Amino acid sequence: MADRTKDIVPVRTRYAPSPTGFPHIGNYRTALFEWLAARHTGGKFVLRVEDTDRKRLVPGSIEAIQEGLKWLGLEWDEGPDVGGPYGPYLQSERLDLYREYAEKLIAQGDAYRCYCTEERLEQMRAEQRARNEPTRYDRRCRYLTPEQRAANEAEGLPSVIRFAAPIEGTTTFHDFLRGDITFDNSTIDDMILLKSDGYPTYNFANIIDDHLMDITHVIRGEEYISSAPRYAQVYRALGWEEPTVVHVPLVLAPDHSKLSKRHGALPLLDYRDKGYLPEAICNFLLLLGWSYDDKKEFFTREEMIESFDDRRLGTSPAIFDMTRLDWFNGHYIRQLTPERLTELAMPFLLRGLPEDVAATVDREYARQVFMLDQERFKTLADVPLLTSFFFVEQPEYDAQLLLGKGMDAERAPAAIEALLAVLGELPDWTAETLLQTLDATVTRLGYIRTKADGTQVPDRGPVFMLVRVAVSGRKETPGLPEMLAVLGRERVLGRLHVALEKLRDLAG
RNA sequence: GCCCCCGUCGUCUAGCGGCCUAGGACAUCACCCUUUCAAGGUGGAGAUCACGGGUUCGAAUCCCGUCGGGGGUACCA
Numbered sequence: 001m002a003d004r005t006k007d008i009v010p011v012r013t014r015y016a017p018s019p020t021g022f023p024h025i026g027n028y029r030t031a032l033f034e035w036l037a038a039r040h041t042g043g044k045f046v047l048r049v050e051d052t053d054r055k056r057l058v059p060g061s062i063e064a065i066q067e068g069l070k071w072l073g074l075e076w077d078e079g080p081d082v083g084g085p086y087g088p089y090l091q092s093e094r095l096d097l098y099r100e101y102a103e104k105l106i107a108q109g110d111a112y113r114c115y116c117t118e119e120r121l122e123q124m125r126a127e128q129r130a131r132n133e134p135t136r137y138d139r140r141c142r143y144l145t146p147e148q149r150a151a152n153e154a155e156g157l158p159s160v161i162r163f164a165a166p167i168e169g170t171t172t173f174h175d176f177l178r179g180d181i182t183f184d185n186s187t188i189d190d191m192i193l194l195k196s197d198g199y200p201t202y203n204f205a206n207i208i209d210d211h212l213m214d215i216t217h218v219i220r221g222e223e224y225i226s227s228a229p230r231y232a233q234v235y236r237a238l239g240w241e242e243p244t245v246v247h248v249p250l251v252l253a254p255d256h257s258k259l260s261k262r263h264g265a266l267p268l269l270d271y272r273d274k275g276y277l278p279e280a281i282c283n284f285l286l287l288l289g290w291s292y293d294d295k296k297e298f299f300t301r302e303e304m305i306e307s308f309d310d311r312r313l314g315t316s317p318a319i320f321d322m323t324r325l326d327w328f329n330g331h332y333i334r335q336l337t338p339e340r341l342t343e344l345a346m347p348f349l350l351r352g353l354p355e356d357v358a359a360t361v362d363r364e365y366a367r368q369v370f371m372l373d374q375e376r377f378k379t380l381a382d383v384p385l386l387t388s389f390f391f392v393e394q395p396e397y398d399a400q401l402l403l404g405k406g407m408d409a410e411r412a413p414a415a416i417e418a419l420l421a422v423l424g425e426l427p428d429w430t431a432e433t434l435l436q437t438l439d440a441t442v443t444r445l446g447y448i449r450t451k452a453d454g455t456q457v458p459d460r461g462p463v464f465m466l467v468r469v470a471v472s473g474r475k476e477t478p479g480l481p482e483m484l485a486v487l488g489r490e491r492v493l494g495r496l497h498v499a500l501e502k503l504r505d506l507a508g
Numbered sequence: 509g510c511c512c513c514c515g516u517c518g519u520c521u522a523g524c525g526g527c528c529u530a531g532g533a534c535a536u537c538a539c540c541c542u543u544u545c546a547a548g549g550u551g552g553a554g555a556u557c558a559c560g561g562g563u564u565c566g567a568a569u570c571c572c573g574u575c576g577g578g579g580g581u582a583c584c585a
Contacts, residue, residue: 016585017585018584018585020584020585050585052584052585053583053584053585055584056584056585114583118582118583121582121583125581125582129509131509132509132510133509133510134509134510134511134581135509135510135581135582136510136581158583160583175513178513178514181512181513183511183512184511187510187511187512187581188511189581192582192583194583195583196583197583199583201582201583201584201585202584202585203585206585221579222512222513222514222578222579223578223579223580223585224579224580224585225512225513225579225580226511226512226513226579226580226581227580228512229512247513249513249514249578250514250578250579252577252578254518254519256577256578257578258578258579284520287520287521287533288520289520289521291520291521291522293522293532294521294522294523294531294532294533295522295531295532295533296532297520297521297532297533297534314521315513315514316513316514316515316578317513317514317515317577317578317579318519318520318521319519319520320519321518321519321520321534321535323519323534323535324519324520324533324534324535326534327533327534327535328534330546330547334547373546374547375546375547375548376545376546376547377546386545435543438543442543459543460542460543461543461544462543463543464543464544465543465544467543468543468544469544474544474545475544475545476544476545476546477544477545478544478545478546479542479543479544479545480543480544481543
């Protein structure tokens with residue numbers, strides 16, 4: 001058996017976000033794949049900020065992007081904050097580099113200055129559309145005479161630098177997952193390398209930096225496939241070797257449209273605020289477009305790194321399914337140790353409680369409550385929803401809720417009084433003795449159920465539900481004896497008394 | 509319009525010419541467990557593998573076409 005690890009070559013990958021907003025969850029999936037490719041091979045994961053669009057720059061988004069990566073545990077080896085041998089990692093600090101290579105392309109005849117105004121381009125495209133032609137730059141400035149150029153320069157006309165793309169033939173690039181993809185050169189126009197403000201376009205800066213930073217594997221979204229042949233042309237003009245390119249399929253909204261806020265696809269950090277666990281998000285994202293085999297669905301961080309193989313990436317778009325995310329989240333919440341659960345749940349609890357109540361919460365008591373409800377939390381946002389009754393002075397509920405199947409206005413007060421009589425005297429307040437006491441009361445009060453085989457057993461249902469509502473104000477709660485044990489004698493007795501009063505008021 | 513990518517249960521997917529009367533998971537339904545709700549267990553329903561042609565003894569798997577979905581078509585990324 002050959003040692004497979006010998007075949008693994010360390011790769012350099014990069015996450016190259018543009019600080020024009022707060023990336024949504026699909027963007028981070030790409031980052032996850034890039035990070036995994038690097039970790040799996042013992043390579044490096046680089047964070048490079050593509051801040052070349054000055055108009056759309058959103059203050060604070062660089063910080064938010066980094067916070068998101070950290071939250072998911074996707075730590076980078078090189079980046080704007082930590083530096084590295086290929087810096088700077090902020091494209092706005094690399095402007096001279098792009099200029100240098102753009103000039104080089106002009107010198108060798110592979111690029112040219114274009115003086116066309118945006119108005120003219122706009123008009124040109126409008127006419128092309130009217131004639132039902134593809135909208136493309138008509139290359140007017142590509143064929144300017146040296147005299148015309150000199151005149152434009154003398155006049156001080158603003159200009160951009162465009163790539164002089166091959167006009168005839170085809171361009172083929174290799175997609176790691178899909179194989180060779182060929183575009184007819186007649187469909188590719190002369191893309192802008194450097195904008196009139198001196199900043200590079202995303203496309204150009206990307207090419208230059210991926211090469212200069214020695215990126216071996218470019219993993220990016222499928223929306224870049226149509227730009228890929230142009231990148232290939234520039235690499236070739238510069239005489240550079242092209243990195244391996246992996247286009248991962250898009251993540252779509254449930255209605256197959258592009259992922260947007262209204263479908264629940266929020267900026268990543270919003271998921272943290274909504275009570276999702278990073279391990280759940282990672283696991284969910286991992287399996288959106290990638291699979292290990294037909295069985296394995298839960299991956300620890302180590303297992304992810306160990307088993308990630310970019311050859312198993314898919315090529316068809318995946319739909320973002322919130323329900324599945326919730327399931328993963330519930331799973332990982334159940335996985336939490338009591339201590340970690342408490343740590344994570346506490347802020348959510350305190351935020352959901354009235355201020356005066358929040359101020360009195362005892363950590364140890366809360367810990368016991370959380371453990372009781374652990375298997376019921378789908379997200380941490382459920383914490384206050386399911387557990388607030390443990391903390392308030394007295395839960396509010398409609399007296400009618402106390403009555404139900406097998407429990408009417410006559411029997412309810414009797415049952416509570418019977419319980420009150422014994423619970424006050426209980427020598428120890430544990431789930432075990434509480435269950436015994438509850439059962440004894442049920443039997444004494446004559447709640448009997450006949451099973452299918454004819455045997456008679458105590459019918460816990462009606463009394464248990466009565467007590468459940470009395471102490472919690474709700475019909476769904478953790479197991480009754482366990483819940484009473486945690487609530488403590490004082491609260492339970494107090495709430496039973498309140499229930500009794502409510503029943504009397506009801507009777508009129 | 510033009511160019512490109514994609515197309516297996518509602519959803520995420522396994523499958524890479526015979527092991528497939530297509531497997532797993534989420535969701536859904538039923539039952540079990542049971543003091544409620546969950547969690548867990550068992551089982552069911554759910555995909556003529558988008559459709560139509562080929563190739564082959566044999567196709568979800570290869571080829572062509574059609575349709576459908578998506579992306580691109582910016583001095584955005």
